[in-house]
Amino acid sequence: MDEGPDLVTVEKPAPLERANSAWTRRQQAVSVRRAFKHYGSSQNPNHVLSNLNMTVAKGTIYGLLGASGCGKTTLLSCIVGRRRLNTGEIFVLGGKPGTKGSGVPGKRVGYMPQEIALYGEFSIKETMMYFGWIFGMETPEINDRLQFLLNFLDLPSQSRLVKNLSGGQQRRVSFAVALMHDPELLILDEPTVGVDPLLRQSIWNHLVQITKDGNKTVIITTHYIEEARQAHTIGLMRSGRLLAEESPQVLLSMYNCQSLEEVFLKLSRKQGQENSPQDANLTNNISLATLHWGKKEEPVYVTEESGVVGLNFHQSKEILIQDNTNGHYDRMNGVAVAQGSKDDSVQCDECSECCNLTTKGKTKALLQKNFLRMWRNVGVMLFIFALPVMQVILFCLAIGRDPTGLHLAIVNQEMDWSSRNCPVYNNCTFQYLSCRYINALRNDTIIKEYYETPESAINAVKVGDAWGAIYFTDNFTDALVARMALGRDSDDEILDQSEMRVWLDMSNQQIGLMLNRDLQVAYKNFAQKLLTACGNNPKLADIPIQFKEPIYGSNEPSFTDFVAPGVILTIVFFLAVALTSSALIIERMEGLLDRSWVAGVLPHEILFSHVICQFVVMCGQTALVLIFMILVFGVECKGDIFLVICLTILQGLCGMCFGFVISAVCELERNAIQLALGSFYPTLLLSGNANCAEVYLGLPAIDDGYHIVAVDAHQGLESPRDRRLPRLHLDHHMDCRLPHDIAPCTQVQAGLN
Numbered sequence: 075m076d077e078g079p080d081l082v083t084v085e086k087p088a089p090l091e092r093a094n095s096a097w098t099r100r101q102q103a104v105s106v107r108r109a110f111k112h113y114g115s116s117q118n119p120n121h122v123l124s125n126l127n128m129t130v131a132k133g134t135i136y137g138l139l140g141a142s143g144c145g146k147t148t149l150l151s152c153i154v155g156r157r158r159l160n161t162g163e164i165f166v167l168g169g170k171p172g173t174k175g176s177g178v179p180g181k182r183v184g185y186m187p188q189e190i191a192l193y194g195e196f197s198i199k200e201t202m203m204y205f206g207w208i209f210g211m212e213t214p215e216i217n218d219r220l221q222f223l224l225n226f227l228d229l230p231s232q233s234r235l236v237k238n239l240s241g242g243q244q245r246r247v248s249f250a251v252a253l254m255h256d257p258e259l260l261i262l263d264e265p266t267v268g269v270d271p272l273l274r275q276s277i278w279n280h281l282v283q284i285t286k287d288g289n290k291t292v293i294i295t296t297h298y299i300e301e302a303r304q305a306h307t308i309g310l311m312r313s314g315r316l317l318a319e320e321s322p323q324v325l326l327s328m329y330n331c332q333s334l335e336e337v338f339l340k341l342s343r344k345q346g347q348e349n350s351p352q353d354a355n356l357t358n359n360i361s362l363a364t365l366h367w368g369k370k371e372e373p374v375y376v377t378e379e380s381g382v383v384g385l386n387f388h389q390s391k392e393i394l395i396q397d398n399t400n401g402h403y404d405r406m407n408g409v410a411v412a413q414g415s416k417d418d419s420v421q422c423d424e425c426s427e428c429c430n431l432t433t434k435g436k437t438k439a440l441l442q443k444n445f446l447r448m449w450r451n452v453g454v455m456l457f458i459f460a461l462p463v464m465q466v467i468l469f470c471l472a473i474g475r476d477p478t479g480l481h482l483a484i485v486n487q488e489m490d491w492s493s494r495n496c497p498v499y500n501n502c503t504f505q506y507l508s509c510r511y512i513n514a515l516r517n518d519t520i521i522k523e524y525y526e527t528p529e530s531a532i533n534a535v536k537v538g539d540a541w542g543a544i545y546f547t548d549n550f551t552d553a554l555v556a557r558m559a560l561g562r563d564s565d566d567e568i569l570d571q572s573e574m575r576v577w578l579d580m581s582n583q584q585i586g587l588m589l590n591r592d593l594q595v596a597y598k599n600f601a602q603k604l605l606t607a608c609g610n611n612p613k614l615a616d617i618p619i620q621f622k623e624p625i626y627g628s629n630e631p632s633f634t635d636f637v638a639p640g641v642i643l644t645i646v647f648f649l650a651v652a653l654t655s656s657a658l659i660i661e662r663m664e665g666l667l668d669r670s671w672v673a674g675v676l677p678h679e680i681l682f683s684h685v686i687c688q689f690v691v692m693c694g695q696t697a698l699v700l701i702f703m704i705l706v707f708g709v710e711c712k713g714d715i716f717l718v719i720c721l722t723i724l725q726g727l728c729g730m731c732f733g734f735v736i737s738a739v740c741e742l743e744r745n746a747i748q749l750a751l752g753s754f755y756p757t758l759l760l761s762g763n764a765n766c767a768e769v770y771l772g773l774p775a776i777d778d779g780y781h782i783v784a785v786d787a788h789q790g791l792e793s794p795r796d797r798r799l800p801r802l803h804l805d806h807h808m809d810c811r812l813p814h815d816i817a818p819c820t821q822v823q824a825g826l827n
């Protein structure tokens with residue numbers, strides 16, 4: 075039985091060697107050392123990369139193969155700087171990804187993620203423009219490159235929208251984006267899925283072509299293992315480790331296999347057998363060393379340098395390097411200083427770029443992206459512009475007006491029920507005062523329905539046919555006259571008979587209070603007219619409180635005007651919350667944010683572009699809302715309109731910030747929607763905008779001025795106890811002829827005349 079190849083352990087390097095090895099690592103396109111990565115909490119981690127070493131030489135195609143879920147995408151996302159390792163080191167193009175001046179993420183890499191990660195609302199050309207501008211390319215240059223890529227990848231017309239393309243076409247557009255700026259390092263996560271064999275071959279040919287001169291490097295993952303034969307190196311990955319890292323030819327001959335698939339299966343089986351629980355933490359180097367390689371005499375090279383895993387690793391790399399037409403090998407070994415200085419100069423340029431907040435191209439690309447996405451989405455456009463207008467119209471039509479058509483069940487035992495005759499006298503006649511009072515009730519809000527008995531009227535209220543019932547006794551007029559004439563000498567019976575009795579349905583507080591108010595206002599009007607007809611001062615009908623011209627507002631304030639500012643602010647605030655709270659989430663979920671970040675867009679640039687876009691939208695919404703409120707519905711604006719606009723926009727900015735917080739803390743769109751909706755009432759109620767809250771909660775939108783009148787009149791007239799209080803007061807302290815008589819005096823005066 076064959077024994078595995080010997081493991082050649084390399085001694086711990088001396089300081090100079092270590093410096094050299096660090097230098098050598100920087101010369102590789104990608105070098106990963108002792109990489110560990112897990113998802114989830116540290117208590118319950120899901121280990122994805124376990125002590126992984128990987129070396130990708132410059133100017134090569136590196137095929138990363140492995141079963142689904144073995145960690146390929148995770149490794150690639152760490153290489154492009156989208157994720158961080160838990161421990162370990164990565165060098166990409168001489169620098170650590172994510173550090174200033176490394177150019178990674180940025181235009182030095184071209185990344186094609188596994189998901190499509192393209193804006194569906196964009197055409198192919200717009201997609202290319204977007205990424206081209208981000209990469210700092212000029213428009214004519216982008217156009218040239220676009221033509222080449224359209225032909226090369228056999229793409230449909232450049233004006234076709236990405237969302238209308240087939241899955242395979244979308245993948246090709248995604249591939250074209252990665253190739254767009256002709257990057258130094260191309261990272262392709264399954265680019266050939268859904269691509270026909272002919273095109274797949276031409277893609278591979280292209281990759282071979284671009285790596286020929288040694289300046290471009292490609293890392294590619296694929297599930298079509300056999301197509302990876304065209305790669306210079308193959309990394310076979312399993313369970314977060316590299317089982318082998320070799321050239322395809324060496325692997326095939328080493329394992330005596332016809333296909334790479336067989337090699338992979340062999341290696342996987344071996345690893346499965348060898349990987350007992352106790353050696354699970356050993357490095358992949360050691361587990362490989364224990365494999366039966368079939369070439370007993372050949373040692374496995376395990377050096378920190380190569381991160382070696384397979385046989386003859388260092389050799390195969392040398393061959394590749396020597397193959398490079400521009401003498402890369404020589405430079406690496408002999409002209410190290412020159413190479414180093416080249417890298418330094420690259421870093422320096424990048425540094426000066428880093429100092430700028432953003433670039434013109436990125437700003438242009440991001441702004442155009444945000445506006446185009448909105449413009450092309452009919453739902454979003456309606457949401458942005460039609461919704462606020464609709465809300466304003468509904469508010470102005472539905473809120474602040476008195477309800478109309480309220481049925482009132484009237485039982486008037488003074489009138490002739492059979493002929494329904496209820497005569498109304500407008501002179502100083504004390505007959506049928508009940509009919510005169512009923513005539514004073516507002517006809518626009520109250521629909522008068524006559525009933526024969528109090529029981530039937532009350533029943534009408536109970537079954538919902540009327541909002542209230544009012545009852546006049548058969549000698550109401552006489553009792554009222556006697557009450558006015560006798561004043562303090564009136565007995566209980568006179569007082570009782572002279573009262574109209576009212577039963578209201580108060581289940582709807584707003585309607586109940588409004589009817590209450592109208593019944594009392596009608597009494598005031600009735601008394602004033604009677605006093606005037608009898609030659610008395612109608613003011614005697616008033617309660618002795620004189621409301622002067624208000625310091626602010628008017629004596630008859632409009633409820634609509636009162637609530638309008640709150641409604642305007644609420645509309646602008648919550649529309650801003652709704653628009654921003656999911657903006658980032660959708661892009662994040664579709665992998666669009668990741669792709670833009672890998673292309674070199676920074677978080678503050680994304681935020682800035684959204685703020686600008688949202689600001690423009692908010693200005694439009696503010697203009698629409700104010701035009702409809704003030705110009706169309708005549709809501710009064712007495713202050714400075716400029717201040718109104720500023721305050722409204724500031725409120726919108728608050729909504730936008732709140733939306734961004736939601737966007738940042740929520741992973742899924744539905745969580746964001748839940749949080750945005752759930753925050754509606756707490757925000758409304760805690761913002762001090764109680765009037766607005768009243769409207770939204772459906773609380774009575776009763777005019778404050780009337781409310782006070784209603785409360786006073788209520789205290790003076792309704793309950794027997796309250797009714798006596800003013801009288802006692804009158805008995806001891808007041809003369810009814812004084813001009814400041816209180817309400818009961820009105821009745822006395824009216825009766826005396």
Ligand SMILES: Nc1ncnc2c1ncn2[C@@H]1O[C@H](COP(=O)(O)OP(=O)(O)OP(=O)(O)O)[C@@H](O)[C@H]1O
Nearest residue numbers: 113114120122141142143144145146147148149188
């Ligand atoms: N964001 C994440 N949170 C938690 N676990 C994750 C996350 N992303 C990936 N994983 C897990 O990490 C493991 C490796 O996933 P990864 O996507 O890197 O595999 P892969 O080799 O690219 O698979 P495939 O070939 O199917 O794309 C999987 O078990 C996956 O469930």
